[in-house]
Amino acid sequence: MEENKTLVEVTTDKILRYLKEMQLQVGDKLPNEYELSDYLEVGRSTVREAVRALASRNILEVRQGAGTFVSDKRGIANDPLGFSLIEDQDRMIRDLFELRYLLEPKMAGLAAEYATKNQIVQMKKLTQKIETSFREGTQEHVQLDIDFHTMIAEASGNVALLHIIPIINESIALFNKNYDIQHLKIETIDIHTEIVQAIERRNALAAFDAMTVHMAINRRELQKIIGEKETN
């Protein structure tokens, strides 16, 4: 298929290879347009278009006046799976929960096996911050909760889970921002703590079970809310 590619697409591929070969990391700065143009042996306008394409895929980030950098979004596009196109949002949330239910217990089990000490420290900090957000009535806990589950995905050592979990959780968070269920908040604090303790004790089964309980209780609450809507 290589021969059907436009010059911009070929240049995009070249830049991707360049990132890998030079082992550029998140936040690293790329050479400027002149240098890239020289190095890749294409015109500057082609380089510019290729960079723009990679920026729209969240692989690069162009900061006005400062240059082009490797994006910290790890190439995960905004709404990469087209969830915003799904009409029936209640159904989408239900289906995403099904997915979390299938993935996250195993992920917690893997985290119990592979988490580094530093990751466990981070998890503890996040659970504390979530508790503070609940107590002070701020909305910060939505993003912190995503960070918590993302940290577990990272600790699982599975790169595929690491790329998928944040998207699933972010999509769910979008629609959960407005729920305000007090007893669910207390449950969340307790179960998050239980999950982290199991991971710290390197007990994969206990971590699996605690996460399963977390998912099941969340889904039960979700069902109540969706159920109530449907009967109204």
Add this chain to the structure above:
Amino acid sequence: MEENKTLVEVTTDKILRYLKEMQLQVGDKLPNEYELSDYLEVGRSTVREAVRALASRNILEVRQGAGTFVSDKRGIANDPLGFSLIEDQDRMIRDLFELRYLLEPKMAGLAAEYATKNQIVQMKKLTQKIETSFREGTQEHVQLDIDFHTMIAEASGNVALLHIIPIINESIALFNKNYDIQHLKIETIDIHTEIVQAIERRNALAAFDAMTVHMAINRRELQKIIGEKETN
């Protein structure tokens, strides 16, 4: 966050809302640039940029000379999860298999509950085509296999699975194109048939088990290949 958006981003959102409100389906044509510009009350260059952004997200498709259409890629970007950035491809395949293992048995079980008669007919056709491709030694079976698993995802009635499975399978296919294991092909034909039969009999447990066997056998073979590489 709305107030931080650029005019192009706001226009992009407006077009997305327009698609939903007008209930435009895959393949439907959009109004031309003049009409959209009038309707959305922004300049034509802004419309053009917004359309280009949606095309790069595979939500719209611009066909030269014919107009702008709703893309059949359902808004799933190319490499939406940034898998092409992952350096260690063996590890990525292994981790993606872990994901399939967690998701696809449940998916087959759901398909046994919810598949329509037409979907079952399609599945049968796909298994036959895959068999033909194996017998004739063509490479068509790689795409057909993705289509087969996508059809089961569709039949599961879970929109989240439907959006995720093709990406996982396509990523795996990318790296599996060159494997040529004869006994695995025979196994694949048999187990695909068994999965479809279980779905047709509405036996969710049998479908779950057959898919589990399929995943386990594939993973076992993958381990052998990766293991051999590592000892070489």
